[in-house]
Amino acid sequence: MVAEPSTAEWRGSACILCECNCGIEIRVGADGRAFEKIRGDRRHPASRGYTCNKALRLDAYQNGRAGRITAPLRRRPDGTFEEIGWDTAIAEVAARLREVERAHGGKTIFYYGGGGQGNHLGGAYAPATMRAFGARYRSSALAQEKTGEFWVNARMLGRPNRADVERCEVAVFVGKNPYQSHGFPRARAVLKEIAKDPARSMVVIDPVRTETADLADFHLQVRPGTDVYLLTAMAAVLVQEKLLAADWLAEHADGLDAVTAVLADVPVGEYCAISDVPEDLVRAAVRRIAAASSVAVLEDLGVQMNRDSTLVSYAEKLLWLLTGNLGNPGGQYVFSGLAAIGRDRGHPAGEGPRSPVAKAPIISGLVPCNVIAEEILTDHPDRYRAMLVESANPAHSLAGSARMREALRALDVLVVIDVAMTETARLADYVLPAATQFEKHEATFFNFDFPRNVFHLRHPVVAPPDGVLAEPEIHARLVEAAGALGEDDYAPLREALARGRGEFAARFVETLQARPGLMRLASVLLYRTLGPTLPGGAAAAAALWPLAHQCAQENPEGVRRAGYGEGEAAGEALFDAIVASPHGVVITDDPQDETWRRLGGRRVRLDVPELLAEIAALDGRPRPPEPAGAWPFVLSAGERRAFTANTIIRDPAWRRRDPAGALRMSTADAARLDVAAGDRVRLTTAQGETVVAVEPTDRMRPGHLSLPNGYGLTSAEGSVAGAAPNELTRPEDRDAFAGTPWHKYVPARVEPVA
Incomplete structure (x- = not known):
């Protein structure tokens, strides 16, 4: 359950409006609800007191006119809703999902969501509910944006990476306006620092003269939909003007000859004309990139939700790899973290897992959002027949809202877990009300900082209203109602925990080894056993315990340098620090060469065959209309x-x-x-x-x-x-x-x- 917040005048938390989740402090009014004032949290180790204008109005989220739900709702036959009790809601939802599973198989139950910005702990418990009802397929907003880049990263490096914008000599933003969308700590302050420093430069590729473009030395105002031509031309300039980091490439990369053979034949002037950017400006920007000691490149939704998005991501990565900007200060880096967001196996195109109806590629475990309606509105025997939506609004956020609404109405059962009566909730058979992000312990797994990576378990700022539950509790009750877990499973672990966390860890591992089927139920096992013993009512944080140990095992030196010791004790110390701090903690403190250790000796692969073939064919295909x-x-x-x-x-x-x-x-x-x-x-x-x-x-x-x-x-x-x-x-x-x-x-x- 959610603990009462502290009575301190200023209460630590974080913004929930973008992936950076900057630390903030909130002063709550005498009524115990209103956010009277919000300021940046100087004790937060990543944002260090920084916040933008948007966070200052978060009272509109907590206390705005949002259609807040404070009791479970069930749809009546006439389409209206009635309030029901939690026991009834959980029992009926479990029965409806079990009915679908028995009639058509768990693979026809689809899960969507598990995140919203900064609302990720519920997503850590969702796999348990999926396992309890046999569900296999899932998706989230990441499949609207990032999966193409995830796949390219997997094919080229085997791991996701990020850009060290704060320390770079040249920053390159592709389809990104960090002045508004952020994407790295203290974004506006860092942008202004780069713009003011004559030794540093900024390149912006965007059809709009954004606030970031106003600060840039080079604004390549590309014609919409032609980014692949512009980026290919930029990579070709590197080859044709002999600006490659030849020694670095020889040491770290494979496939250079195949790539240079293609790029040597690119008609740079023609591609610049197609993208409607002056060729001399393009060449000047590329020469500045090639001359820099470090280049940090970030792409975002402007290209990730655009034509040729995966191919653009490949060309963008060639730009910084051909200039040797991986593992260097101010270049690209491979980060640590508590969750494997962005990782994919990198199957060649046409291979790997596929969705059951549209046969769409599943990247990082996510079905493409644009095929979800297609997966429902069909007579295929494996079509999705039930859907559990958590902290998401696909009726509004996915392409073709009218068709998505049609698909949601066609389901046998739709269950929504959310704070407010969203467009998706209005179509649901059951709506289960959740606590807001400031009424519970919550966190984000978007932890990408380097060299000091940060994780922030946010503590409750205000008490939740009667009648709502945090998502981990909802998932635990659904799992138990499905009969997947019960007291017989919890009791041995509780007995071991009474003798100390070391005994508990040993029993927990033994239990999973003896019963591998419990692996995906582990979050609820921990929530019901370890969770109640955590201070401040932080039971939801129990799912972080194995992640903290995994982080310590995968990054032993970084965790040690962050101050948590070594071995098994380091995982425990890291977990305890995460739970205790309302301001966030440094989880790893890395040396510069840690990127190469994380790559495990793997060399960069430049020549991804299916993508390089598309680059080679650009000149012969029809131009964008x-x-x-x-x-x-x-x-x-x-x-x-x-x-x-x-x-x-x-x-x-x-x-x-x-x-x-x-x-x-x-x-x-x-x-x-x-x-x-x-x-x-x-x-x-x-x-x-x-x-x-x-x-x-x-x-x-x-x-x-x-x-x-x-x-x-x-x-x-x-x-x-x-x-x-x-x-x-x-x-x-x-x-x-x-x-x-x-x-x-x-x-x-x-x-x-x-």
């Missing part, structure tokens, strides 16, 4: 702006600017259409249409439009503010390798509304 005819514009559906983040803040009042989510277009396009700021236009795509206000700006290229993310949500009162981007996107528009969506490349037209 110019916006024309019925679709004279390209729409980016879901731009990050000053008052947008993700959709967990459902109260539109949190936005101080742009309350309706204006459609941004170039001033030239606005003049041609004879529309001015605030005028309403009809925006149409092949999927749907909406009416939205216009914001002309000189930051946009002619022919390019953008809508912000986070709009189109139904408020508690039933009103909708702004346009929902995925009413305009199509699920069939997806990457050929990873199945990720083309949210940032949607052909569109615009017509003034009288």
Whole structure:
């Protein structure tokens, strides 16, 4: 259960609006609920007091008009909902899922979610529920964004990696605006530091003149959808101008001859013309990259939700590998962590696991989001028939919302675990109310920092209302209702724990060795045995105990340097430190060459055959279509702006600017259409249409439009503010390798509304 928060005036926590999860402190009002003031937490070892403007309005998440649910809900035959008790809800949900399992097999039960930004502990318990009901397939928002990059990393390095932006000489951002989307600690401060330092440079590849582009030395304002041509041209310049890190490549990489043979024939000038970036600017940027002692490159949704996204990720990595920027200070690095986010086996294209109906590639264990509706709306015997959605809103966030709603309605049973009555919850058969992120112990597994990596177990800031449960408790009850675990399983472990945690560890390992089927139920075993003994009501943190030991085993020197000792004692000390600190702790402190140890002697593979073949064929394939005819514009559906983040803040009042989510277009396009700021236009795509206000700006290229993310949500009162981007996107528009969506490349037209 969730513990009462401390009575300290300022209570440590973290922002939940992006992957950085900057440390914050919150002063709670006399009513015990309102967030009177929020500030950066100077004791947080990663953010060190930094926070952006968005975190300062998190009261709109905790106490906003969001349609908060405080009792389990069951859908009546007439479509309305009725409140029921937890015992009834758990028993009925378990019975409905078991019915599907018996009739059609557990493989037809699909799990979606397990995360939201900063809400990952529930996801650590979800595998137990999946195991209890025989479920095999799952997905999450990561399959909308990152799986292409995960697969490329696996093929080239065998491990995920990140960019050391804070220490680099040259920072390169590909389809990323870290001034708004962050992606590394203290993002805005670091960007300003780079911009002010004459010895450092910044390269931005983006069709929009973003806030980050304003600070850059080189803004390559690429034509939407042509990033692969631009990045291929940049890699080709390295080869053709003999700018390669030849000695480094000889020591660390294989496949160089195959790659250079392809890149030597690339028509650089032609590809620059296709991407509509001046060739002399491209060559100058590449020469600056090649001359730097260190280059840090980050790609993001601008290319990961775009045409050729997986191929773009490959070309982007060639850029920093051909210049020797792996394992060097300020380059790319392989990080430690408590969870294996981003890891994949790197099966060659066409091999590896596949989804049951669409036969789509499953990368990092995730089914591509764009095929989920296709996996349901079919008469295939293995179609998904039941769905458990946790801390996610696929009815709003996935491409082709109308078809996704149709698919959700077609399920035999839909169960939603969430805080508020989301668009997905409105379609559910059962809605199970969860505690908010500030009412329970919670954490994120987005721990990518280097050389000092940080993990933050957040403590409750306010008490939860009666009637809600934290996700670990919900999963434990579902597992027990399924008959997968019970007191007979817990009792021997509790007896061992009474004799000390060493005895407990030995019994726990013996139990899993004797009964391997319990492995995926381990989180609930720990929650019910170790959990109640943890201080401050931190039972949910029990799932972190084996992860802390694993981190100590995989990174013994880094854990030792972080101050936790050696051997088995190091894992225990690390776990205890994580549970005790409300401000986050350093889990590993690494030397620079740790990247190479983590790669285990593996050499970088430059020539990924299926990707290199696509690069070689670029010159012969049809060019990306110019916006024309019925679709004279390209729409980016879901731009990050000053008052947008993700959709967990459902109260539109949190936005101080742009309350309706204006459609941004170039001033030239606005003049041609004879529309001015605030005028309403009809925006149409092949999927749907909406009416939205216009914001002309000189930051946009002619022919390019953008809508912000986070709009189109139904408020508690039933009103909708702004346009929902995925009413305009199509699920069939997806990457050929990873199945990720083309949210940032949607052909569109615009017509003034009288």
